[in-house]
Amino acid sequence: MSRDDELLEAGDKALARLEAGDAEVVIVDETSELTRFAGNEMHQSVAQTSRSVRVRLIDDGRIGVGEVRGFGEGAVGRALQAADESRRVTTSPDVPPLPAPDHRADGPVAFAAATAAATPELRAGLVSIVTGTARSHDINAYGALSTSTRTTAIVTTAGVRRAATATQASFVSVARGDDGGGYASRHAADIDALDVDGLAAEVVDTCERNQRATAIDPGEYEVVLSPYAVTDLLEHLGWVGFSALATQEHRSFMRMDERLMSDLVTIRDDPTASDIFPFPFDAEGVSTQAVHLIDRGVCAGVVYDTPTALRDGVTSTGHSLPQPNTWGPLPRHLAMDAGATPWKDMVSSVSRGLYVTRFWYVRDVHPLRTVITGMTREGTFLIEHGRITRPVKDLRFTQSIVEALAAVAEVSRERRLELGEGESGVLAPWLHINRFTFSS
């Protein structure tokens, strides 16, 4: 029996124990391992195996949720009991019902057997490619290589019965010399598809070019942002504005059918795309769909779960988090459409500006205006007369994302798959932006 079938059967048995009302049972099996290194030494390598059982009971306007990790064969019983205890309190007379099956065929799933079978020895070997490269350049490498396998099964009294197994491999590295550092990362469903040699070369190259940076005055600059930095912009837009709940609560920047950004900017959320960690259903068991969020600069759509869809009289787009929740739906497979410019040519059209490798500690300052702040980190370079001339010390930026995306001059034809701070998959290009504000 496959793991998918095993978990579905466990879900069926849990539903069979239900005495009254409707229920949703979600069972997740997860194995995750990570090899972490610092100063070219492996210092924190870990492994975790777990199963969680989450039960949502709905009965006569009452909802209860119980979630249990551990407790072996007793987990289902404990989860049912915990949910039942919670359900004793009346919640709302108009509790959204469990969604019915949508009968759509499953789309692709990000899975690779090689990732599921990865061993500590394999990860140590891949890490040593990076540490060895760094050591040969007399610099230190830091980072983590993680692999995970996650099976999710969802069974409901409304007839939903779905399961899928996904894998993820993620390699993140920082290199540090005497006076400056570099950064690179690679992510894929298949550990064998990670370009570790490319990562090692990139992180060491950026580190070596970023030594002895000098200070530069803050102010407004033309910038070229790498996909690492663009990922932060897109993920924060997703958090503050691409959710139907944010528009319903009047706290989103989105104004449907209005042009807010450059016509070079098209943003989608696509959980069905094979290159953004695809997954076929959301936390309610609804089939995931691609949603156009920004279409050539114009606000085009937001993502829905069942409660927000009912409120707007539409159908869910399959972007639900575990219900019930106060966050609303979230886009977690964001992609910006590619442009026409090779990224290496972008710098050539900048007379004076900055190349930013990555941002760090990005936080929302004014969500309605999409103002965020953060620092540059591990690779900020001055561009003069179409070429990178020298590294500069890190700067703080405070900038409206929408205003930045309104000032996009070029979008690269190449894109990278990144993981955001919130672990969203993001397919991001390089961006050439005419105006970007660095505040200190």
Add this chain to the structure above:
Amino acid sequence: MRQVSERALDAASAAGASYADCRVVNRTVQKITVKNGVVAALERFEDEGVGIRVIVDGAWGFASVDRLDGVSVETATRHAVQIARASSRVNRVAVQLAPAPPLTGVYRTPVTRDPFSVSLDDKVNLLLRTDEAMAHLPQVRIRECSLEFVREERHFASSEGARLDQTIIESGGGLDATATSDDEVQTRSFPNSFGRHQVCAGWEAIEAFDLPGNAGRIAEEAVALLSAPICPAGTMTVILDATQAALQVHESCGHPTELDRALGHEAAYAGTSFLTPDLLGTFRYGSEHVTMTADSTRAPGLGTFGWDDEGVAAQRSVLVNQGIFTGYLSSRETAAAIGQLSNGTMRADGWSRLPIIRMTNVNLEPGTSSLEEMIATTERGVYLETNRSWSIDDRRLNFQFGTQNGWEIVDGKRTRLVRNPIYSGQTPDFWRSCDAVAGPGEWQMLGVVNCGKGQPSQSMHVGHGAAPCRFRNVKVEPAR
């Protein structure tokens, strides 16, 4: 729990580990959220498992599993050993641990009333009354209030002979009122931002918050902010309320005094620290008004316990003494690297995570001033309340914070409410400009319930005692 740990330690020894420790953790979390008059979430989480940490051939390995049967525990232990061996083949430097006495004992958070003994109806009714107190203002479009209770049973055993049992109980609660207009959104929170204030205490802490009694005032403040003038810009005096001071301590003192950051162990993710070991004992971090401590014995902070997750006893350490940088938060491994003993700050986010250096209760010690006196002796400035945004660089120097509201101060008087204030600076310059800290009467034990660190990511609950404090010549501006 003891049988599980003995089995793990035996398996580690048999597999060749020179050191092993085992943590068996059982955690129960209850969360209740009321949003706009409706119980939006009512959840109970139960989590149990074991994490085994070993040293083999001079390298660390860690594995965890959510099953406590003998076979599962032994399999996980052998996997930890396999991981350590894989690392040892690549590493060139063997792990060294500072000595620590193997302790035995039992600790339990002191509570007057166990929060899990309070009925769900009482908890929900408290939140519904809180919600109702905000409902009279139509501009308050989003009303949200919540309670969270945690009970964690921890058993720690090491191959050196430590055997420790702890029961940690946390109670938290809070409210947010979000008012909207055509072109503005403003949120006010109580008692702290981001949903709740939490402490190691029982139901008595929730009663002391008096959420229903404060809800109406907070909602009115949210509405007032919609039409308040924007914060003035300039270099001026800033007075922080205790909640914002607590977050300032967290970001600009707590994190940079983590010794793993200073040694580079966190360079790949959280970053490093400007407080390098060569500065210990001599660097002027702040003014003479600034004394900061790490104190895991100070109830009811979220970093209060009997022993850390390496079995080192709870204790008080001075991090900054009258402005001079004097100490780190350390572990047995990092302390050994600078010739010291651990001061007991290794903490793990449950059984499935490796213990790493975390803040305990990192406190700004009280001074001798008062908020009233600080305002009265300020010619021009702002009094800032309740965090809204926070960001700091990877060495913990360049920071920018925003608060939910500000009060303009002119000629010693609090004048008008202002919106969207942000302030920024460099950590040592900022703390050196501190010229007053309020006294014990205004000092509160606050905390942070979402402190992220480590790979894989860990979220920790940490405590911060703080009081209103004043800083001169700070850059202030509105978020535009």
